[in-house]
Amino acid sequence: MSTPEPEISIAGKTILITGGTGLIGREIVTCFLEQGAQVVVGDIVDSALETFGNELKTKFNEADFFMVKCDITNENEAGNIVEATVKKFGKLDVLINNAAIDAKFDQTGTDSVDSSRFENYPISLLRKSVEVNLNGTVIMTQAACRQMLKQGYGNIINVASTYSMVAPNQALYDFGDGEPIRYKPVDYIASKSFVPNFTRYIATYYAKEKIRCNAIVPHAIFNNHGEKFTNNFSKFSPLGRMSDRSELRGPFLLLASESSSYMTGSVLTVDGGWTAW
Numbered sequence: 001m002s003t004p005e006p007e008i009s010i011a012g013k014t015i016l017i018t019g020g021t022g023l024i025g026r027e028i029v030t031c032f033l034e035q036g037a038q039v040v041v042g043d044i045v046d047s048a049l050e051t052f053g054n055e056l057k058t059k060f061n062e063a064d065f066f067m068v069k070c071d072i073t074n075e076n077e078a079g080n081i082v083e084a085t086v087k088k089f090g091k092l093d094v095l096i097n098n099a100a101i102d103a104k105f106d107q108t109g110t111d112s113v114d115s116s117r118f119e120n121y122p123i124s125l126l127r128k129s130v131e132v133n134l135n136g137t138v139i140m141t142q143a144a145c146r147q148m149l150k151q152g153y154g155n156i157i158n159v160a161s162t163y164s165m166v167a168p169n170q171a172l173y174d175f176g177d178g179e180p181i182r183y184k185p186v187d188y189i190a191s192k193s194f195v196p197n198f199t200r201y202i203a204t205y206y207a208k209e210k211i212r213c214n215a216i217v218p219h220a221i222f223n224n225h226g227e228k229f230t231n232n233f234s235k236f237s238p239l240g241r242m243s244d245r246s247e248l249r250g251p252f253l254l255l256a257s258e259s260s261s262y263m264t265g266s267v268l269t270v271d272g273g274w275t276a277w
């Protein structure tokens with residue numbers, strides 16, 4: 001067995017990322033292209049693909065990336081994006097299961113449930129989150145694994161959350177200003193909790209077939225949150241602050257590269273210590 005290279009390199013790797021036009025997706029896609037990878041950006045929102053694609057064209061060689069409309073809950077579309085990747089680049093080295101919905105971020109209107117208490121929470125919204133965050137991740141992984149088995153190796157990175165690891169501290173959403181607490185709803189917690197154990201499942205299932213699988217646990221990426229929230233957040237975070245999206249670059253690069261060749265089934269927390277106490 002050859003010794004892994006000491007430096008972290010993803011040059012020449014073909015990387016497919018779902019939800020690639022979102023907050024984290026855009027940062028990671030940009031980082032990967034800067035580091036010499038070939039990137040396929042999947043997302044369900046056409047207009048976001050177009051806008052981000054145009055932005056990428058001003059910075060990178062068009063031969064190194066392309067954008068694909070892909071709903072991860074649709075088995076045909078999941079198969080098609082993998083097929084398109086292989087057609088263009090000849091292989092699929094890394095799949096990043098990044099797409100997810102969160103009541104807080106969802107563009108299709110679940111915002112309205114944020115202030116609802118658990119006992120009132122609509123099961124229809126739970127089902128919707130499970131469909132995307134759980135079923136969609138499994139569907140996309142199946143599609144990628146079929147190709148990875150053919151080529152004889154592969155690498156999957158799942159994007160978890162601290163809410164895959166611990167319960168939300170609901171006090172985070174209480175600003176002490178007499179306003180009603182906006183509870184974090186159960187759908188995101190339930191649907192993301194499967195990610196660490198799914199990561200271990202895939203890692204052990206495919207270990208002998210040279211497909212690695214690890215998870216990254218981001219936490220609280222700053223996205224112009226209000227002052228009340230950020231102040232409150234600082235009190236509960238060991239590092240005393242939210243994270244900058246650029247702080248995910250190193251962890252993603254590590255897992256996508258051969259420098260992590262002995263890592264599989266691991267769950268890498270990038271959470272400022274949130275789950276450490």
Ligand SMILES: NC(=O)c1ccc[n+]([C@@H]2O[C@H](COP(=O)([O-])OP(=O)(O)OC[C@H]3O[C@@H](n4cnc5c(N)ncnc54)[C@H](O)[C@@H]3O)[C@@H](O)[C@H]2O)c1
Nearest residue numbers: 019021022023024044071072098099100105161218220221
């Ligand atoms: N932002 C954070 O602070 C944070 C913290 C912990 C974990 N995460 C995780 O990071 C990942 C990315 O989150 P983000 O903050 O960039 O969110 P985001 O909402 O900005 O991006 C998610 C992307 O997924 C896409 N998407 C939604 N449903 C889809 C579907 N069915 N098929 C394909 N694409 C779909 C959306 O269009 C969007 O572009 C998610 O898995 C999320 O759970 C984020």
